[in-house]
Amino acid sequence: VSTATKIAQKKFDNCIMNASGVWCYDEKELSALDKSEAASFVTKSGTLESRKGNPKPRYFETDLGSINSMGLPNQGLEYYLNFVNKVQEQNPNKNYFVSCTGFNVQEDVLLLEEVKKSGFKGIVELNLSCPNVPGKPQTGYDFETVDMILQTVFENYEGLLGVKLPPYFDIVHFDQMAKILNKYPLTYINSVNSIGNGLYIDEEQEKVVIKPKNGFGGIGGDYIKPTALANVHAFYQRLDSRIQIIGTGGIKTGRDVFEHILCGASMVQVGTALMKEGPSIFRRLTRELEAIMRSKGYEKLSDFKGKLKYMN
Ligand SMILES: C=Cc1c(C(=O)O)[nH]c(=O)[nH]c1=O
Helix, strand or coil, X not given: XXXXXXXXXXXXXXXXEECCCCCCCCHHHHHXXXXXXXXXXXXXXXXXXXXXXXXXXXXEEECCEEEEXXXXXXXXXXXXXXXXXXXXXXXXXXXXXXXXXXXXXXXXXXXXXXXXXXXXXXXXXXXXXXXXXXXXXCHHHCHHHHHHHHHHHHHHCCCCEEEEECCCCCHHHHHHHHHHHCCCCCCEEXXXXXXXXXXXXXXXXXXXXXXXXXXXXXXXXXXXXXXXXXXXHHHHHHCCCCCEEEEECCCCCXXXXXXXXXXXCCEXXXXXXXXXXXXXXXHHHHHHHHHHHHHHCCCCHHHCCCCCCCCC
């Protein structure tokens, strides 16, 4: 069986990789991903200038997942472009992703100009869904702004570009967002980012568990898998087939990977479970997915991708 996949004309020998923000802050973490069985890596979302992020503790793990209010700590986009271009030279047959995010559309355009200037030939992921920058609403929930950003970005950028979206919870929102996304030459959409502004409580201390935002933070892990699967499938049903889907959210076993692909994902990304288990998780997930495919008689992803059955 083969777990290989393609995003646009870029080939990947596997369909499992990291989610932006996890194990991708610096060269050390990114090199560990590059050496693992992950198909590729995506960097932490780079901003125009490097950022310290929010005060710690800003990440907390629970049995069922995680809560984070990192506040977009990153080395700056230039750092990630320099590193990925270096790795790309050493591995000409691998394909890589760089994530970036601006605080307004002017910054988004500047970031993509920086990408172009660097000669980066991989895939850019524009993050429209950071829930943890105090005072900044999630762009992904402001449909007019998303429309304006994509219009402006695609006037200036010709390379492969996808967007990281927040989770939506309303069928009409799926309809409205898909209508906007279908207007643009997007390579893919990545659904979902963490479920924003959840709250986890230490009952014994009667206290929150992270310092920023009075304990409010993005939720990941088991808590969000049903929402992630629904977003992947809702967009799979609505988007032109030229726009592919990367599925993120609640993946910690081969079964979770299988379900995301059944819903229509061409690639999956792992966040919380990667944070807990480390890059060895990619070998485990790949083996588990292969075992499921063999038991069902599937040889390649296209044998079951998007083929979720409804009740008649
Ligand atoms: C890029 C900021 C993000 C962050 C963050 O840096 O706080 N956390 C998330 O769960 N998702 C994000 O997109």
